[in-house]
Amino acid sequence: MEPTATSRTGIGLPDTMRAFVLDGQGFDHAGTRFIETPRPGPGQLVGRVDAAGICSSVNKVIAQGSAHTLMYGWDLVAHPAILGDEGVITVAATGEGLADRFTIGERYAVQPAIDAAPVTNRDWYPNHGQGIRKVAIGYTLPGLLAEYVLIGQEAIDAGCLIPLEGAAIPAAHAAIAEPISCVISAHAHHLHLVQPDPRLARHAVLGLRPGGIVVIIGAGAMGRMHLDVALGAGPRMVVVADRHDRRLDLVRARFGDRARELGVSLVTVNPVGTDLRAVILDLGDGALADDVIVAAGNSGAVEWAQQLVARYGVLDLFGGLASDDAIVGLDGRAVHYGEFSVTGSSGGGPHDLAAAVDLMASGRIDPARHISHVGDLEHTADFLAMIRDRLNDGKAVVYPNHRLPVIRAVDSWTGEDERALLGG
Secondary structure, eight states: OOOOOOSSSOOOOSSSSEEEEEEEESGGEEEEEEEEEEOOOOOOOEEEEEEEOOHHHHHHHHHHHGGSSSGTTOOTSOOOOOOOOEEEEEEEETTOOOOOOTTTTTTEEEEEEEOOOOOOOGSSSSSGTTTOOOEBBTTOOOSBBBBBEEEOOHHHHHHHHHTTTOOOHHHHHHHHHHHHHHHHHHHHHEEEEEEETTTSSOOEEEOOOOEEEEEEOOOOOHHHHHHHHHTTOOOOOEEEEEEHHHHHHHHHHHHHHHHHHTOOEEEEOOOTTTTTHHHHHHHHTTOOOOEEESSSHHHHHHHHHGGGGOOOOEEEESOOOGGGGGGOOOOOHHHHHTEEEEEEEOOOOOOHHHHHHHHEEEEEEOOOGGEEEEGGGGHHHHHHHHHTTTSSSEEEEETSSSSSSSEEOOOOOOHHHHHHHHOO
């Protein structure tokens, strides 16, 4: 089907649009195609997608299809899903009841995970969605890898649209606020028991331990986001470990200056042939790490990380494990005598997304350094293949409403870069 030539600005919506759609299980059932552009019903709005991030979770839902946890057995043949869970929108049209809450032209970052029962297309869920208490954009709700997206009552009522009013945040940066929000959520799960005087009661401190030692295992895109957020938490040292020297080179090149400005010692270690525990003990004057974050999806890394945690420390299992690699060995003696906590998180919420936007707007993190590729919606399959084959070293972002003939590989992607590309 060919697109209808219609204005893509203001409240005018085209008859058709491009979207990255899944209509079964496997990559043969996923692709960019023309579909009808949604119109908002009561309590709904339609947003123009200004930029969308490409997340590894898209590969997971393609591979698993209806069996994916957040698809709830949805019949993808009868009701194809529009994928994409990272993005930023501009309000293009509002349905009945929303005109006084949303204005055409307002920009919003989107939190895809919604702690609510399904409302939109409830009849399409097996058993009409009974018992479901969490839905997500890019799964059973229309996703952001599209020129336009229908935002339903679930997301609006749950506060999942975070306003960007007054924040001069480039679209590509706002599009990756969601993965950064996952990092913020993960760090909020850290709980440290503090007892400077054994005669006094212990008290709990949330977040990374100020003045402590942080170890991040895995220096891929998410590991570097952990580093970026961690540097602002005031540790005295951050150790980043990865088996690939190329990634460690990126860490030093992109974060070395900032670490020095903040007075944080940044150390990179390739653990192949190196005793990382001995390195940490040496750097920490006999102390192990207060916070150990496993940003690699590998059970061996989880088991290995246990030996790096200090007393009252936290071991954070951030990297998702495959179903056939999910059982890990826990050193009970280490937990018992080390009195450390094991935690994990699987995503953020509206509060975390708002915090990510605030970090960007205030300049406390620089999203430009996390973007490695930009392209067009038509490049989505290529980007997903790069993620699957571990050929990318950062976040890929697409601009659905702009035709970009080639993929651009970049060292960073600033607001000036975006304006020059899009002619804004």
